Amino acid sequence: MVTIKQVSEKAGVSSATVSRVINNPDTVKEKTRELVMAAMAELGYRHNVVAASLASNKTHTIGYVVPELHGSFFGAMMGGTEQALRQAKKHMLIATGHSDAEIEKEQIDALLSRRCDALILHVEAVSDDYLVNLVKQGVQLVVVNRFIEAIGEHCISLDNIKGGYLATRHLLEIGHTKIAYVAGSLFKDDGKNRLLGHQQALAEWGIGYDENLTFEGNFQARSGTEGIRTLVEQGASFTAVACANDEMASGAMIALRELGRRVPEDVSVIGFDNVDFASYLSPGLTTIDYPVQKIGRMAAHWVLEQVYGHVRHDFEHILAPRLILRGTTSSPH
Amino acid sequence: MVTIKQVSEKAGVSSATVSRVINNPDTVKEKTRELVMAAMAELGYRHNVVAASLASNKTHTIGYVVPELHGSFFGAMMGGTEQALRQAKKHMLIATGHSDAEIEKEQIDALLSRRCDALILHVEAVSDDYLVNLVKQGVQLVVVNRFIEAIGEHCISLDNIKGGYLATRHLLEIGHTKIAYVAGSLFKDDGKNRLLGHQQALAEWGIGYDENLTFEGNFQARSGTEGIRTLVEQGASFTAVACANDEMASGAMIALRELGRRVPEDVSVIGFDNVDFASYLSPGLTTIDYPVQKIGRMAAHWVLEQVYGHVRHDFEHILAPRLILRGTTSSPH
DNA sequence: ATAAAAAATGAAAGCGCTTACAATCGAATT
DNA sequence: AATTCGATTGTAAGCGCTTTCATTTTTTAT
Numbered sequence: 001m002v003t004i005k006q007v008s009e010k011a012g013v014s015s016a017t018v019s020r021v022i023n024n025p026d027t028v029k030e031k032t033r034e035l036v037m038a039a040m041a042e043l044g045y046r047h048n049v050v051a052a053s054l055a056s057n058k059t060h061t062i063g064y065v066v067p068e069l070h071g072s073f074f075g076a077m078m079g080g081t082e083q084a085l086r087q088a089k090k091h092m093l094i095a096t097g098h099s100d101a102e103i104e105k106e107q108i109d110a111l112l113s114r115r116c117d118a119l120i121l122h123v124e125a126v127s128d129d130y131l132v133n134l135v136k137q138g139v140q141l142v143v144v145n146r147f148i149e150a151i152g153e154h155c156i157s158l159d160n161i162k163g164g165y166l167a168t169r170h171l172l173e174i175g176h177t178k179i180a181y182v183a184g185s186l187f188k189d190d191g192k193n194r195l196l197g198h199q200q201a202l203a204e205w206g207i208g209y210d211e212n213l214t215f216e217g218n219f220q221a222r223s224g225t226e227g228i229r230t231l232v233e234q235g236a237s238f239t240a241v242a243c244a245n246d247e248m249a250s251g252a253m254i255a256l257r258e259l260g261r262r263v264p265e266d267v268s269v270i271g272f273d274n275v276d277f278a279s280y281l282s283p284g285l286t287t288i289d290y291p292v293q294k295i296g297r298m299a300a301h302w303v304l305e306q307v308y309g310h311v312r313h314d315f316e317h318i319l320a321p322r323l324i325l326r327g328t329t330s331s332p333h
Numbered sequence: 334m335v336t337i338k339q340v341s342e343k344a345g346v347s348s349a350t351v352s353r354v355i356n357n358p359d360t361v362k363e364k365t366r367e368l369v370m371a372a373m374a375e376l377g378y379r380h381n382v383v384a385a386s387l388a389s390n391k392t393h394t395i396g397y398v399v400p401e402l403h404g405s406f407f408g409a410m411m412g413g414t415e416q417a418l419r420q421a422k423k424h425m426l427i428a429t430g431h432s433d434a435e436i437e438k439e440q441i442d443a444l445l446s447r448r449c450d451a452l453i454l455h456v457e458a459v460s461d462d463y464l465v466n467l468v469k470q471g472v473q474l475v476v477v478n479r480f481i482e483a484i485g486e487h488c489i490s491l492d493n494i495k496g497g498y499l500a501t502r503h504l505l506e507i508g509h510t511k512i513a514y515v516a517g518s519l520f521k522d523d524g525k526n527r528l529l530g531h532q533q534a535l536a537e538w539g540i541g542y543d544e545n546l547t548f549e550g551n552f553q554a555r556s557g558t559e560g561i562r563t564l565v566e567q568g569a570s571f572t573a574v575a576c577a578n579d580e581m582a583s584g585a586m587i588a589l590r591e592l593g594r595r596v597p598e599d600v601s602v603i604g605f606d607n608v609d610f611a612s613y614l615s616p617g618l619t620t621i622d623y624p625v626q627k628i629g630r631m632a633a634h635w636v637l638e639q640v641y642g643h644v645r646h647d648f649e650h651i652l653a654p655r656l657i658l659r660g661t662t663s664s665p666h
Numbered sequence: 667a668t669a670a671a672a673a674a675t676g677a678a679a680g681c682g683c684t685t686a687c688a689a690t691c692g693a694a695t696t
Numbered sequence: 697a698a699t700t701c702g703a704t705t706g707t708a709a710g711c712g713c714t715t716t717c718a719t720t721t722t723t724t725a726t
Contacts, residue, residue, distance in 0.1 A: 003712055014676045019714060029674060029722095049447045050386045051712035054681050059383060061426070061447075069412035070626070072405045072609065079402035082429055091443065093394070094427050096415055110424065114382045114394075221613070250613050257615065276405065277610030280554070280583050282590070293403070336682055347706045352684060362704060384682035387711050 002043045011039035022047055053115065062303055063111030063119040064094045065104060072276045073292060074122070077144070080296025081120060084313075088304055090117075101125035112139065118307045120144060120299045142302045144295055146189070147318075156298045156317055160190045163288045163321035164197020167242045167270045170286070170323055172205045175331045176240040176268060182227040182252055184219045184244035191219070194244045194272060212236055217248050224251025232259060239267060239332040246271035246278045246287055253281065253328070268329040283327025291319050335378045344372035355380055386448065395636055396444030396452040397427045398437065405609045406625055407455070410477065413629025414453060417646075421637055423450075434458035445472065451636045453477060475635045477628055479522070480651075489631045489650055493523045496621045496654035497530020500575045500603045503619070503656055505538045508664045509573040509601060515560040515585055517552045517577035524552070527577045527605060545569055550581050557584025565592060572600060572665040579604035579611045579620055586614070586661070601662040616660025624652050 004022075008015040013032060020028045021036045028036075039045075053059040062085060066074040082092060093116060097104035104123045111119055118140040121131070128148045134141060135151050147157045171179050181198050184191030199209045213236055217223030224243055228251075231238070241256075243249035249271030253263055261267045263283065271278060271287035278285040301313035337355075341348040346365060353361045354369045361369075372378075386392040395418060399407040415425060426449060430437035437456045444452055451473040454464070461481045467474060468484050480490045504512050514531050517524030532542050546569055550556030557576055561584075564571070574589075576582035582604030586596055594600045596616065604611060604620035611618040634646035 001712090005712080015713080016676060016678095016715080017674085020675085023714080027674075032674080046442075047446050048387075048712055050383060050392060051681090052714070053383045054381075054387050054683085055712075055714040057681070057714095069415055070405065070409045072403065072408065075405065075408040076403045078427075079429075082402055082427070086429070089443075091447065092427050094411075094415070094425050096412075096419070109379075110422075113380050114424065254615065277613045280610045281613060282587065282615070334682090338682080348683080349685075349707080350705060353705085356684080360704080365704080381682055384711090385684070387713085388682075388684040390684095390711070 001048070002045050003048075004045075007036065007039045007043055007045050010043060011036045057115075059115050059117055060089065061091050061093050061114070061116050062300075063108075063114070063116035064092050065097050065107050065111070065119065065121045065123055066094070067097055067099045067122060067124055069094070069096055073273075076292045077122070077296035077299075080293035080298075081300040082296075084297050084300030084304065088308065088310065090303075090308075097123050097125065099124045101127075105130070108134070118142070118303045120303065122146070140303070140307050142299050144299050152317065154302075156295055156302065157319070158190075158290055158295070159318050159320055160193035161197040161200065163272060163290075164194035164242075164244075165201045166197070166321060166323050167194075167272060167288050168198045168201035169204070170325075171240045171242060171268060171270060171329065172201060172207075174268075174329065177205075177207060178238040178240070179213065180228075180231055180236060180238040180241040181214045182224055182241060182243040182248050183214060183216045184248070186216055191216075191244055198242055213238060217244070219245050219247060221247040221251035221254075224248030224253075225255040226251070228252045228255035228259070240269070240329070241267060242270050242272075244272055246273045246275045246285060249285055249287070249328075250277070250281060253285075264328050264330040268332075270329055274324050278324075279326065281328075286326045286329040287324050288321045289324050290321060294319060334381070335376045336381075337378075340369065340372045340376055340378050343376060344369045390448075392448050392450055393422065394424050394426050394447070394449050395633075396441075396447070396449035397425050398430050398440050398444070398452065398454045398456055399427070400430050400432045400455060400457055402427070402429055406606075409625045410455070410629035410632075413626035413631075414633040415629075417630050417633030417637065421641065421643065423636075423641075430456050430458065432457045434460075438463070441467070451475070451640045453632045453636065455479070473636070473640050475632050477632050485650065487635075489628055489635065490652070491523075491623055491628070492651050492653055493526035494530040494533065496605060496623075497527035497575075497577075498534045499530070499654060499656050500527075500605060500621050501531045501534035502537070503658075504573045504575060504601060504603060504662065505534060505540075507601075507662065510538075510540060511571040511573070512546065513561075513564055513569060513571040513574040514547045515557055515574060515576040515581050516547060516549045517581070519549055524549075524577055531575055546571060550577070552578050552580060554580040554584035554587075557581030557586075558588040559584070561585045561588035561592070573602070573662070574600060575603050575605075577605055579606045579608045579618060582618055582620070582661075583610070583614060586618075597661050597663040601665075603662055607657050611657075612659065614661075619659045619662040620657050621654045622657050623654060627652060 004015045004018045008018045018036050021033045095107035097107055104126045120142050122144050132150045143155045145157055147155045183195045186192050202209050215227035215230055217227050241252055243252055249269050253269055256263055256267050263269050271285050274287045274289040278287050301315050304310040337348045337351045341351045351369050354366045428440035430440055437459045453475050455477045465483045476488045478490055480488045516528045519525050535542050548560035548564055550560050574585055576585055582602050586602055589596055589600050596602050604618050607620045607622040611620050634648050637643040
């Protein structure tokens with residue numbers, strides 16, 4: 001491996017100068033710089049970032065913890081981050097937490113041992129306090145898709161209440177009044193908040209919330225199917241159904257089809273998240289867009305600004321969802 | 334930051350011993366080890382992996398280049414890799430190449446500068462020669478989803494010919510004889526090979542290959558729609574259509590529905606890849622499974638074995654696709 | 667032309683760890 | 697009890713770079 005030392009000798013300068021042409025090219029005289037660059041080229045020099053990191057105490061690496069790598073959600077998010085970081089020549093060290101507190105902690109620890117300059121965390125199992133403590137210890141981190149009051153400035157998340165509200169408002173606006181709701185797991189914040197938004201919209205329209213029109217699913221497709229079956233069996237009557245995510249909406253559509261109800265002619269369906277496959281369903285699923293890529297980008301911007309002192313990028317802590325109109329909703333009859 | 338030195342002083346041993354309890358705990362006497370660990374705990378010591386990497390010339394980091402992060406394909410692949418690497422305490426540094434030769438090279442370079450112990454590359458733009466050269470230079474790398482004869486031992490890929498063959502054979506087996514084919518881009522190896530497999534199956538059944546039943550798409554959904562429209566306009570007659578991927582199959586289904594042909598009653602459809610949304614379509618899409626997660630896992634195994642000298646994991650260079658039966662294929666009539 | 671200021675360079679001390687190699691210790695052998 | 701040999705530990709030389717501070721060179725002002 002050729003080192004900075006060898007380059008400096010070949011170029012007849014000190015190694016400090018070589019380091020300068022690598023890191024602050026404009027602080028060395030043009031002629032010297034050319035000399036050095038020629039030497040580097042001739043010797044086939046490759047900068048050793050590990051050594052540089054040790055000496056400078058900066059790794060230009062962001063640690064990223066997500067629950068899983070598969071599925072399209074986290075890829076989209078990391079894609080948003082990567083796009084922003086690449087231009088700044090930062091890299092991402094990726095780890096998965098598997099929604100398990102022990103693993104999440106281990107991974108955070110490992111990333112810190114690797115001296116990541118900052119962490120971007122989508123962690124689900126670790127407690128709020130644990131994260132608050134990290135921040136107190138001076139760890140540079142941003143939490144995505146989760147809101148923790150005490151470190152609100154470190155959180156980037158979607159306004160789920162607004163999203164739930166928008167979905168149901170859309171159904172109300174096109175004339176529905178009997179609206180079923182397939183909720184996500186209610187012990188999760190997003191499940192809870194989306195339902196809250198649904199209730200807000202109903203209230204705004206002066207329609208009482210009816211528990212018998214609500215089914216608590218678990219965000220999986222199957223529970224959407226189950227939800228519709230259960231509601232219908234219980235004799236619930238509705239012309240539209242809002243689901244807390246697209247998977248359940250897809251499951252709901254399957255159940256409706258089985259029951260001979262056409263979508264959207266007999267029953268309108270709206271999802272939430274706008275996942276990749278939503279547009280492949282037929283009819284295309286009307287849904288609420290989760291700007292996941294943007295969240296990833298915002299996380300990158302936070303890091304660039306807070307950790308690397310880049311000039312202010314556009315930034316939002318709480319992102320707004322928006323309605324995506326496709327084919328599964330229409331006025332009743 | 335607490336260093337090994339401080340720990341060694343508090344424990345009354347040399348720093349070499351502290352290093353040993355970190356890296357080879359069983360080479361130090363139990364009593365000493367406990368002493369050291371106590372000191373580490375008390376001081377809140379955190380190992381500095383960067384310094385360790387510099388000294389040992391090993392980073393325990395694998396560089397990963399994929400074209401993009403969004404979509405479900407690369408997430409699934411990286412997930413397979415991560416699962417295997419996590420147990421070995423290796424980490425992944427991820428970069429995207431955007432199917433652009435310049436960017437791909439830059440990223441490979443950056444990963445090498447960061448002294449990754451090995452690279453896993455899904456690169457599409459860079460030439461075979463470039464990769465062969467890297468190998469010759471002693472770069473530890475494995476190429477996924479691409480086969481390069483000269484460095485076959487470094488490649489992990491799917492048997493696309495077999496996949497194309499299986500798809501069409503399935504249609505033949507259930508009685509179809511007039512089979513249309515929506516190909517992927519034929520300048521790409523996978524597009525070419527899948528078509529080849531299709532032709533092989535036809536030949537095996539003694540059915541001549543008819544160019545008028547083939548349409549060259551570009552792997553996007555829209556080109557599937559376009560393909561069906563074009564073939565029908567040209568007066569082609571068929572009872573089944575095989576597509577070179579699921580997106581195009583989905584597009585084809587849309588076109589068929591528009592034309593009033595039911596799937597699978599009037600026309601059977603088979604895709605390729607078994608992407609996430611294939612099972613969400615209705616009817617569920619019959620397709621060929623691309624074992625992408627397994628490819629990711631095999632890449633990890635290659636690295637673990639070749640680079641870190643782990644004992645042999647199970648390993649395959651050319652993975653076999655398999656038929657996934659769902660609802661879009663049935664016997665003619 | 668000369669002094670002062672600014673720019674460019676060099677010397678050298680780390681950054682925190684690993685790892686020969688040497689030294690020491692302790693148990694086993696005779 | 698002396699010897700041997702393996703197990704433990706310590707010493708110290710790096711790993712390849714950055715960065716402070718001092719020195720030299722160049723530029724600017726007078």
